[in-house]
Amino acid sequence: MAVIAGNWKMYKNQGEAVAYLHEFAPLVAGSDREVVLCVPFTALAVLSDKLATTNIALGAQNVHWEPAGAYTGEISPPMLTDLGVQYVTIGHSERRQYFGETDEQVNLRLKAAQSHGLTPILCVGETAEQRQQGLTEAHILAQLAQGLVGVKLTQLIIAYEPIWAIGSGNTCQPEEANRVIGLIRKEVAFLQQVDSQVINNVHILYGGSVKPDNIDDLMAMPEINGVLVGTASLDPQGFARIVNYR
Numbered sequence: 001m002a003v004i005a006g007n008w009k010m011y012k013n014q015g016e017a018v019a020y021l022h023e024f025a026p027l028v029a030g031s032d033r034e035v036v037l038c039v040p041f042t043a044l045a046v047l048s049d050k051l052a053t054t055n056i057a058l059g060a061q062n063v064h065w066e067p068a069g070a071y072t073g074e075i076s077p078p079m080l081t082d083l084g085v086q087y088v089t090i091g092h093s094e095r096r097q098y099f100g101e102t103d104e105q106v107n108l109r110l111k112a113a114q115s116h117g118l119t120p121i122l123c124v125g126e127t128a129e130q131r132q133q134g135l136t137e138a139h140i141l142a143q144l145a146q147g148l149v150g151v152k153l154t155q156l157i158i159a160y161e162p163i164w165a166i167g168s169g170n171t172c173q174p175e176e177a178n179r180v181i182g183l184i185r186k187e188v189a190f191l192q193q194v195d196s197q198v199i200n201n202v203h204i205l206y207g208g209s210v211k212p213d214n215i216d217d218l219m220a221m222p223e224i225n226g227v228l229v230g231t232a233s234l235d236p237q238g239f240a241r242i243v244n245y246r
C-alpha cells in the first residue's frame with residue numbers, strides 16, 4: 001500500500017488544523033492508501049480524537065530519544081503515543097540544516113521511536129552542491145550507514161528528499177528519483193544483510209516539490225512507494241488530489 005504523508009512543517013494552529021481536517025477527511029475517505037498527517041506538536045491533541053473515525057494516521061515531526069528527563073523543549077516517544085501518534089519524521093533536512101542534527105542523533109531518535117511502537121520516517125538527501133560535485137550517492141549512503149545502526153526494517157519508512165527539490169518547485173525527475181531510491185534500497189539491504197523480500201517490504205518515499213500535477217508520474221515509478229509532501233499538503237483539496245493519484 002502506498003504511503004502518502006503530509007508534512008505541515010511549522011504551519012497551522014489548532015483551529016486551522018480542525019478546519020483542514022473537516023474538508024480533507026471526506027475527500028480521502030475511500031482511499032486504499034496509507035494517509036498520514038505529520039503536524040506540529042501543538043496540533044496533535046486536537047486532531048487526535050477527530051482522526052479516530054477516519055482513515056488518516058497521525059504523525060509528529062520530531063521526537064527525543066529519552067522517555068522522560070530534563071530536556072527542556074523536547075518531546076518524548078511516550079508523549080506522542082499517548083496522543084495516538086503512529087508516525088514521526090526523523091532527520092528531516094531542515095532539522096539537520098537549522099538545528100545541527102547529526103546522524104548519531106538521528107540514529108538515537110530512530111531506535112527510541114521504534115522501541116515505543118512509533119514508525120519513523122527517516123529522511124535522507126543531498127544538497128545541490130553535493131549533487132553538482134557527484135557526491136549524491138556517497139552522502140546518502142553515509143546518512144544510511146550511520147543512521148540505521150540497530151534500527152529494524154520491519155517498522156521503518158525511508159524518504160528520499162533531495163534538498164534542492166524541497167520548497168523550490170524544482171521537482172526531481174521521476175526517473176532520477178526512481179534511480180536514487182533503487183540505490184537506497186540496495187544499500188539498506190546490504191547494510192542490514194537482508195534478502196530482497198525483506199527490503200521490498202520497506203516503503204521508500206520521494207519528497208521535494210510533490211504537487212498534484214507531478215504525483216501521477218512519480219507514483220508510476222516502480223521503486224517509489226509513496227511521497228512525503230510539504231507545501232502542497234497544506235491545501236486540503238490539493239493534498240486530496242495527491243492522495244487520490246491515478
Ligand SMILES: O=C(CO)COP(=O)(O)O
Nearest residue numbers: 007166167208209230231
Ligand atoms: O520537505 C518536504 C517534505 O518533508 C518537501 O517540502 P515541499 O513539498 O514543500 O518541497
